[in-house]
Amino acid sequence: MTTETLPEQRASDSRVGGHLRNYFERVRGGELGALPAVFGLVVLCVIFSVLRPAFLSAINFANLFTQGAAVTVIAMGLVFVLLLGEIDLSAGFASGVCAAVLAVLLTLEGWPWYLAVLAAMLTGVLIGLALGSLVAKLGIPSFVVTLAAFLAFQGVVLLLVKNGTNISIQDGTILAIANNNVPPLLGWAGAVVGVAAYAVIQITQARRRTGRGLVADPMSVIGFRVAALAAVAGVAVYVLNLERSRNAAIVSLKGVPIVVPLIVLLLIVWTFVLRRTAYGRHIYAVGGNAEAARRAGIDVDRIRISAFVICSFMASVGGIIAASRANSVDPNTGGSNVLLFAVGAAVIGGTSLFGGRGRALDAVLGGAVVAVIENGMGLMGYSAGVKFAVTGSVLLLAASVDALSRKRAAAGGRR
């Protein structure tokens, strides 16, 4: 190990070269972060846009977001459970149950939309509370608890929608979530405010750290990050604000889909919770070494239960989005590939199945990869069978990368 003194290191760290070197060292040491997902996303987009130019059209770009939204939101919740080294196999059908609750209350009982949404979310919280308590207090492996719940919730959805009938949703507010767009000007305003806020936060943070004599990210690196975010947000808003309607004279279709700001908001909230609060720190600690966390005075059971509550709550939000997109709820809502796509999204994004490593952003990046695969292969005219096989292979590939990088970190780091 090096015997450099702290002050020397501080000086070299504040330069860009040192920053880059540290980054490459981390990557070589097995901390790949967002690299595989971003790389995969770029490769897939290039392949699909070469083979099917329609992939790049504005309407398809907007479709990608609405297609991937539900899975991404569910994946964001799954990140919390995966961070603990647990799994929630019932998240898909939990979203189905919540969507069914929403549909029944909204359409059959005639509740106002906000009460029905509240009830659906409450259902999610209660589901998480039950699953988490069984795992944390009784000590049943989460795999078994949620596998049982997977089957049971499938039954509950069937019962709620009266054995296979299809409950349609007519409420305008709920339908708007996945079908309507933000006015173009508001989209631009949101992007500008968002990027500016990000820049201000990053700069004040670095200022405060250098003011106290601590190592801070160099301004050039911060500038690069802000510019990258501005570029991505700018291009996305520009393309989404293009006219997508085939016949603009009859009905105009442009603007950022409402699900996009919704996902961004959830991403900001959960990133804040994980990175900036003691609770988030404790989630990582329990996932890294539960015994160490217990000895440090952290209530491990409470952390476990809360992670399942967050996961099922996010599943309920995903269920509401799915119901809005399908305009209805049927026995298959949240079923078939939803769960595997969500787990796949989290893992492809870089969240470890072994616990202790993951971010809310992983769900968004991985969700984008999954959505691009499904969308692109659909455009190419492949059958559902091929799509499943390919998505499965990508999940397996991501899990292998996860396992290998973990091995590498263990071999390189320990001594």
Place this chain on the structure above:
Amino acid sequence: MSQGPILELRGINKSFGPVQVLHDVAFSAHAGEVTALVGDNGAGKSTLVKCVGGIHQIDSGEYFFEGRKVQVHGPRDAAELGVEIVYQDLALCDNLDIVQNMFLGRERRSGLVLDEAGMEEMAAKTLEGLSVRTVKSLRQHVSSLSGGQRQTVAIAKAVLWNSKVVILDEPTAALGVAQTAQVLELVRRLADNGLAVVLISHNMNDVFAVSDRIAALYLGRMAAQTKTSEVTHSQVVELITSGRSGELGLGNGNGATS
């Protein structure tokens, strides 16, 4: 430093079911000194330490801290007194960095948000106070540290909280020669900084290298507690293996001399 001991136990008994692990044990630790706690496997070292740390409750006996009689019902009570234990398995989270590990469970925050800069400053100050210069960055993950560095982080974590008594459970057991020397140096420095250090060790070289006093447990009884300068290597081995050595040890009362 010849004032009274900062930590003193008298007549401690502890049973697990029908098995009595500690018999009428007396033990003391002094500020500014390293007290080595030695004994064969099963002699009750770990149990005694866990009683001190509040993990186990004592059945009977008296616990004095800074001359006051105190009741320790759990790890929190011990931590409040200023007693910290560094366990053999260190209890560090590999996926967190050095600062995060040092403040785990006791994070400093301003409002809802973690006070990262403040914590990093305090951690740096603590490590500087221990003259630790071997870590590259306080923000590196613990998984990338060597065994000796991990031990250092665990010890620094214990020292961070203005603790008065630090108990180290076999800190050098898993280390190589150079790293052992590093950690022993650190142990000595802790005592020189005014802390009372209790060092559990099987290694007689380590014990004689750093300790001021030696306490030898034999089958759950305190065979002898003596100044390191007054005993020889082989006498300590005898105390560990048979509970007595010439004048010293069981049979001459319960050996709880200071």
